[in-house]
Amino acid sequence: MERQSPLFRLFLHVAALLLAAVILTPLVWLFVMSISPAADLAAKPLKWWPAAMDFSRYATLLSTTENSAGAAFMASLRNSLIVAGMATLAAIALAVPAGWAVSRTPSVGWSLSVVIATYMLPPVALAVPLYMALSNFGLLNSVFGLALVYLTILAPFTTWLMKSGFDGIPREIEQAAVIDGASLWQTLRIITLPLAMPVVATSALFAFLLGWDEFFYALLFTSDQRAKTLTVAIADLAGGRVSDYGLIATAGVLAALPPVVVGLVMQRALISGLTSGGVKG
């Protein structure tokens, strides 16, 4: 498109290296901490690279020996998977019909705008009544209660994504099928839903990442291994009297691994989902 002068090319590469360093340095350090012997991390001057890599903390956290640090970590890992998974399934089940309805019937669109506007609500504005209600129903410290609460965040978001997804599927295809004698249900099942599967998958992925990331409600509504999620477990570790910082870093690496892998593998889909609303305005 344009010819770059040598000086400009040099500037671009220096800036690119700088950006890469800014992004990678903290992440690499998190990993180095997780494999450095505790003595190295407490040394002055600090040792930036371990003489011998020590992966034992990963084994510690991923063990299921009873009453160990690993057991607590594995329980929170399982809770995070269950809560984020259940909330995602429920959010998608609500979002697919609602998203389709709004996409094909603009006159009901205002109700989706109201649902999306709840994004502005700080969770603290709902926290006290939700706490009291969960307590009344015996759903405090329960994965089901927490998953239900997560719908406050996941359901509006997935409905919005599904609506934009259905907008991209021409309604003429549906009309053609109806003219050919298909019932509405057949049309949706045979024509529309298969075409919408990529959007369903992206929405589900986003929803799962949101649930995996959630901290505020989990902090308030869970108290022990029966429901405590990974984010709360890590905050406990970071705020507690753990003397081995490497162990905290290891827990961080393990918690970050699923979203980071998803982010790298699904990059294209995630970015188009992230930006579709933004670019369309």
Added chain:
Amino acid sequence: MSGTWITTRAWLLMLPLLIVMVAVIGWPLADTVQLSFTDAKLVGTSGSYVGFDNYVRLVSGNAFGRTLFTTTFFAVVVVTTEMVFGVLAALLLNQQFYGRTLLRALLILPWALPTVVNATLWRLIYNPEYGALNAALTQLGILDSYRSWLGEPGTALTALIVADCWKNFPLVAMIALAALQAVPRDVIAASYVDGASAFSRFRFVTLPYLAGPLMVALVLRTIEAFKVFDIVWVMTRGGPANSTRTMSILVYQEAFSFQRAGSGASLALIVTLIITVLAIAYGTAVKKVAGSAT
């Protein structure tokens, strides 16, 4: 098929979502409004009606003003920095250079890192005894002795801001990059033919395509920055000496640490009101920018 049936069918399909939303958002919000006029405690007493007492007491207390200032300061600095660095990164990634694809892929990493892990990571970096920041600055000769970055009121908020910007500027960059890629190549080619300078090319060709998406990013990030809780809670819990206490932390303390559900609810509603006003003001601006840009 008649129009009324299509509308009815649409409402039926929306119904499950609307029921759940009323149950988990609508009803709790209404209950928060009702609670805010009482002196209810979190457990036990349901409290009695006290009118606007909670609101008056909170707004006239000195914690409120200071916390509002801290939150606003945090939001303004964080959002401005993220927008500037995000757009600069996007402009860079829109150029041709070796390793561009890899760098674009790396951009997603801070965004994908869970907020709590990010906060924990930076807490370790800032550690007063063994932290990497202290070690690096001392070994480079910039610092004489280790400092407690999160333990001193003078540096704690800045330390938080750095951690938040690092995680969130890639989101702005990704949105801006997608917008840049939507600029038609022939328009740019035409600007070269017309002899436009690099600056006027950015100002009159690129910026109009960026303005709409950037406004949306600005609105989203401002709302999130105003609601901020996770990163503050994990890194400082609002301390030291309340120097990093944001509105959400203050509500948490009021409602859950001190168990004053009534005044906690009032405070939460004040925060909601501020965010709503901000969002409406921004929304108007977005419409204006989007209208003039295209």
